[in-house]
Amino acid sequence: MNLPITVTQNDLLEILLNIAPVRPVFIWGAPGIGKSALVEQFTREVGLPCVSLLGSQLAPEDIIGIPQIKGETSEFLPPKMIARREPYVLFLDELNACTQEVQKAFYSLIHERRIGEYCLPEGSIVVGAGNRAQDSAIVKTMSSALINRMFHVQLKADAGQWIKWAQAEGLHPWIIDYIIQRPDHLFSEPPKTEEPFSTPRSWHMLSDALTEYGAGKRELSINTLKMLAYACLSESHAGMFLAYTKHCAIRIY
Secondary structure (H helix, E strand, O other): OOOOEEEEHHHHHHHHHHHHHOHHHHEOOOOOOOHHHHHHHHHHHOOOEEEEHHHHHHOHHHHHHHEEEOOOOOEEEEEOOOOOOOEEEEEEEOOHHHHHHHHHHHHHHHHOOOOEEEOOOOOEEEEEEEEEEHOOOOOOOOHHHOOOOOEEEEEEEOOHHHHHHHHHHHHOHHHHHHHHOOOOHOOOOOOOOOOOOOOOHHHHHHHHHHHOOOOOOOOOOHHHHHHHHHHHHHHHHHHHHHHHHHOOOOOOO
């Protein structure tokens, strides 16, 4: 799916706060763009625990449970991770990576917040997320019945908002300064070949690597910097980031 309207991180948080309590929301977006992180932020905002299920790893019985004989009849016992007594946020990540059988198992859970005789506690919220077909990710066609049960939004990367988040989170100053100068390098479309590409997640990964290696506090060899940059970013962005590091205050040898 490729919606004609896209939303930023701040837009999505507002949508989740206003829509998700009454209707299940599905978030479309490329890998590494920040879907899961924003759902985590949303759960903190509403003060509810989050139960995350990975669609690509589920079987139908993981949703509907297993049958148990009770007297002269049988009933399905839903899994413990879903059957909770207190309200929570159920995050269905990679929902469109499920098989058709698993998608069908989600119908009543998403639309009615019910599995068999079990109903989600009052105040519970269901949010789904997944990649698009053009993202070269593992996705399956989502049934029209499942699509029609959810409110759909498509997330885009917004460099200005990401920079504010990165500053608040204390990401490595080289990363923040570089994205300030080159906001267009925050995100690149997933390539058709097997190679790293630039996303908010991969820049965060590079920031963690630079911090662990002590960049800015001790000297790093150019070979180490190359290894770190090319391991996380698209080739062109990695090369330009390395050129930028030559102008940083710390000497590279």
